[in-house]
Amino acid sequence: xxxxxxxxxxxxxxxxxxxxxxxxxxxxxxxxxxxxxxxxxxxxxxxxxxxxxxxxxxxxxxxxxxxxxxxxxxxxxxxxxxxxxxxxxxxxxxxxxxxxxxxxxxxxxxxxxxxxxxxxxxxxxxxxxxxxxxxxxxxxxxxxxxxxxxxxxxxxxxxxxxxxxxxxxxxxxxxxxxxxxxxxxxxxxxxxxxxxxxxxxxxxxxxxxxxxxxxxxxxxxxxxxxxxxxxxxxxxxxxxxxxxxxxxxxxxxxxxxxxxxxxxxxxxxxxxxxxxxxxxx
Amino acid sequence: xxxxxxxxxxxxxxxxxxxxxxxxxxxxxxxxxxxxxxxxxxxxxxxxxxxxxxxxxxxxxxxxxxxxxxxxxxxxxxxxxxxxxxxxxxxxxxxxxxxxxxxxxxxxxxxxxxxxxxxxxxxxxxxxxxxxxxxxxxxxxxxxxxxxxxxxxxxxxxxxxxxxxxxxxxxxxxxxxxxxxxxxxxxxxxxxxxxxxxxxxxxxxxxxxxxxxxxxxxxxxxxxxxxxxxxxxxxxxxxxxxxxxxxxxxxxxxxxxxxxxxxxxxxxxxxxxxxxxxxxxxxxxxxxxxxxxxxxxxx
Numbered sequence: 196x197x198x199x200x201x202x203x204x205x206x207x208x209x210x211x212x213x214x215x216x217x218x219x220x221x222x223x224x225x226x227x228x229x230x231x232x233x234x235x236x237x238x239x240x241x242x243x244x245x246x247x248x249x250x251x252x253x254x255x256x257x258x259x260x261x262x263x264x265x266x267x268x269x270x271x272x273x274x275x276x277x278x279x280x281x282x283x284x285x286x287x288x289x290x291x292x293x294x295x296x297x298x299x300x301x302x303x304x305x306x307x308x309x310x311x312x313x314x315x316x317x318x319x320x321x322x323x324x325x326x327x328x329x330x331x332x333x334x335x336x337x338x339x340x341x342x343x344x345x346x347x348x349x350x351x352x353x354x355x356x357x358x359x360x361x362x363x364x365x366x367x368x369x370x371x372x373x374x375x376x377x378x379x380x381x382x383x384x385x386x387x388x389x390x391x392x393x394x395x396x397x398x399x400x401x402x403x404x405x406x407x408x409x410x411x412x413x414x415x416x417x418x419x420x421x422x423x424x425x426x427x428x429x430x431x432x433x434x435x436x437x438x439x440x441x442x443x444x445x446x447x448x449x450x451x452x453x454x455x456x457x458x459x460x461x462x463x464x465x466x467x468x469x470x471x472x473x474x475x476x
Numbered sequence: 477x478x479x480x481x482x483x484x485x486x487x488x489x490x491x492x493x494x495x496x497x498x499x500x501x502x503x504x505x506x507x508x509x510x511x512x513x514x515x516x517x518x519x520x521x522x523x524x525x526x527x528x529x530x531x532x533x534x535x536x537x538x539x540x541x542x543x544x545x546x547x548x549x550x551x552x553x554x555x556x557x558x559x560x561x562x563x564x565x566x567x568x569x570x571x572x573x574x575x576x577x578x579x580x581x582x583x584x585x586x587x588x589x590x591x592x593x594x595x596x597x598x599x600x601x602x603x604x605x606x607x608x609x610x611x612x613x614x615x616x617x618x619x620x621x622x623x624x625x626x627x628x629x630x631x632x633x634x635x636x637x638x639x640x641x642x643x644x645x646x647x648x649x650x651x652x653x654x655x656x657x658x659x660x661x662x663x664x665x666x667x668x669x670x671x672x673x674x675x676x677x678x679x680x681x682x683x684x685x686x687x688x689x690x691x692x693x694x695x696x697x698x699x700x701x702x703x704x705x706x707x708x709x710x711x712x713x714x715x716x717x718x719x720x721x722x723x724x725x726x727x728x729x730x731x732x733x734x735x736x737x738x739x740x741x742x743x744x745x746x747x748x749x750x751x752x753x754x755x756x757x758x759x760x761x762x763x764x765x766x767x768x769x770x771x772x773x774x775x
Contacts, residue, residue: 276680298682308677312695321691322681373681 215289216376216409218275218300220250223284225270226434245270246436247284250428254376255407259424261414261466267435268413272381275411276302288377298326301370301378301408305385307362309354315365316341316350322373333372340368344398360391364398371402377409385415393451396422400449417470421445421462422453429469439469560741565749568742577731582750584726585716588644589758592651593712600656601701604663608670608693609685618664625657630718637722647724651715655708659701666700667693702769709762713755728754 226241245267252258260268273279275286277297286294293299301322309318317324319341320333341347344364346357354362363383370378383399384392396419403410414420420427427441445458453459494502542562548554549561556564572578603621607614633650640646670693678688720729728747735743 273676278676278679297679300680302677302680304673304677306673308671308674310674310692310695321678325678325681325683325687 216252216254217287217289218250218252218377218409218411219285219287220248220271220275221285221287222247222249223271223274223281223286224248225267225274225279225282241282243434246434248435248437250411250437252377252409252411254409255403257403257410257412257423257425258428259412259414259420259426260428260430261417261420261470262430262435262438263432263470264415265435266430266432268430269381270435272302272379272411272413275379276300278302299375299377301373301375303366303370303378303380303383305382307354307366309362309365309369311354314351314353315346315357318354319365319369319372321369326373337368337372340372344368344402358391359387360395363387363395367399367402371406371408377411379411379413381413382415383412384419392419397451399423400447404448417463417466418454420466421459422449427466429466431472438472441466557739558741560745564742565745568740569746569749572743572746577726578728578746578750581726581728581731582754584644585647585713585720585728585751586754588647588716588719588727589651589709589713591644591648592715593655593709595648596652596655596708596712597659597701597705599652600659601663601697603656603660604665604701605667605689605693605697607664608667608689614664621657621660621664625661629653629657629715633718633722637719637724642723642725644726646722647716647719647727650719651712654711654715658708658711659704662700662704663697666697669700670696699770702766705762705766706759709758710755713751713758717751 223245224243224247225245226243229240229242248267248271250258250260260271262268270279274281274295277286277293277295277299280295284294285292288299309315310321313321316334316337320328320330320337323333323336324330338347338350341350346361346365346368349357349361354365357365367380367383370380380399384395387395400423402408412420412423421443424443427443429438429441430436431438441462443462445453445456445462492499545554545559546562549556549559554561607617629650632653636650636653637646640649674692675688678692683691716727717729720727721733724730728750732744732747735741735747
């Protein structure tokens with residue numbers, strides 16, 4: 196395992212310095228011009244989609260956002276990833292304001308978005324290729340990870356030949372190999388069946404324990420949120436805002452059996468009640 | 477639950493007192509009586525077309541048409557002056573291939589069509605792909621491209637031949653124009669289908685626009701271009717021939733026009749059959765290239 200970590204560090208990825216991976220969201224909000232208000236052009240009222248949100252993720256922390264559809268989770272993620280500009284607020288990474296700058300955090304969506312014409316190997320090193328890492332170094336870093344996470348035999352396969360779980364693993368490896376301290380995962384397991392999903396969650400916990408990434412995770416699944424997280428931000432919708440922040444004090448390492456413990460059930464019910472009230476509004 | 481029923485009653489004020497079972501029974505009474513057995517699948521004999529039979533039938537069609545034609549001219553049902561006859565056409569073809577200019581004409585027409593096909597594919601692809609770079613440019617240029625696609629390019633033939641002369645250039649340009657318009661639209665349709673989430677993912681990895689273009693836009697547009705090739709090779713041939721019709725010193729098209737002006741009906745038919753054979757040949761070759769390209773891209 197330490198050999199693996201060394202491989203990761205040997206790869207001269209663009210992770211300048213010893214970035215620790217603190218993510219701070221300071222008062223990020225977003226509103227869109229009201230398209231239905233055609234009458235008074237030039238002075239179109241703004242519809243708030245996301246009220247100011249504050250969020251902190253410490254190095255190596257697993258933070259999850261849960262909330263109903265339309266609570267602005269994905270907007271918030273786009274803003275953190277630098278793909279969209281916030282109406283107000285700042286995205287601060289390791290103490291530096293990086294609002295509206297892309298390429299600084301790993302970002303993964305529910306869709307695997309593997310390029311169908313590339314092999315699995317060429318897909319997972321895409322981020323390194325973009326960052327100008329020499330191919331040999333990228334391949335040297337990717338091979339052991341593919342091997343370790345059950346994709347070794349498939350490195351020359353096309354994504355279409357993989358199962359759903361394997362595709363998501365490949366997509367997550369691409370995000371991991373991009374080698375940023377902060378990873379944003381937007382419902383990465385949302386499209387998987389229950390069995391594969393549990394395997395992927397356990398796998399993600401393993402990856403997290405190995406690489407100590409700061410992970411911000413979005414999900415609809417309350418069990419998944421409680422199972423994986425150190426802290427849960429429960430959001431409510433229309434407009435999106437944070438309803439409550441819950442610390443998950445279940446000790447790590449966690450196994451699938453955690454789901455039966457009283458503390459797990461208690462936290463799960465607490466989140467469920469919060470979400471029920473959030474949905475009603 | 478109570479809100480749901482309230483909403484339902486506002487939509488449908490007439491109160492239905494029947495139970496759910498009664499509603500279904502009512503529907504049952506309205507339906508056609510159930511058949512005693514369901515529709516059966518076609519038997520394997522009906523579904524399979526044995527290749528032997530198909531080929532035999534095809535040959536039979538050719539024999540009947542050509543034989544009927546020949547017989548008709550000999551018995552006087554068909555006027556041999558206007559329609560010629562298979563035997564005369566065959567004799568004409570042999571003299572043309574052995575002593576005439578037919579072979580060099582074929583070479584001329586093929587060269588013009590293939591050059592036009594290559595230029596048209598390249599220019600059309602580049603044009604269609606370029607639309608990815610700017611929304612304003614796309615919106616401005618698109619109606620013109622569609623307009624150019626819609627007008628019959630063959631109507632431009634007289635102008636092109638006048639401007640570029642009787643040589644091969646005018647034929648190549650006409651063939652290029654035919655191919656280019658179709659492939660530009662194909663490529664721009666391909667550009668439109670580029671997955672926006674994949675583009676976002678590329679940007680999140682810090683990619684430049686050029687990198688997204690090279691690694692995502694071009695590979696996802698290529699299948700659109702490739703699937704257009706078999707259609708556009710036919711268009712290229714048509715462009716070259718019409719160019720020759722308007723004015724040329726060589727080519728199968730010119731041969732047909734010349735034969736028509738001298739009432740040499742058998743020679744017209746020779747030209748037509750040669751063109752038919754050429755287009756089949758080109759179609760088969762391009763189909764082969766298409767499969768090979770698709771294979772390299774998807775595999």
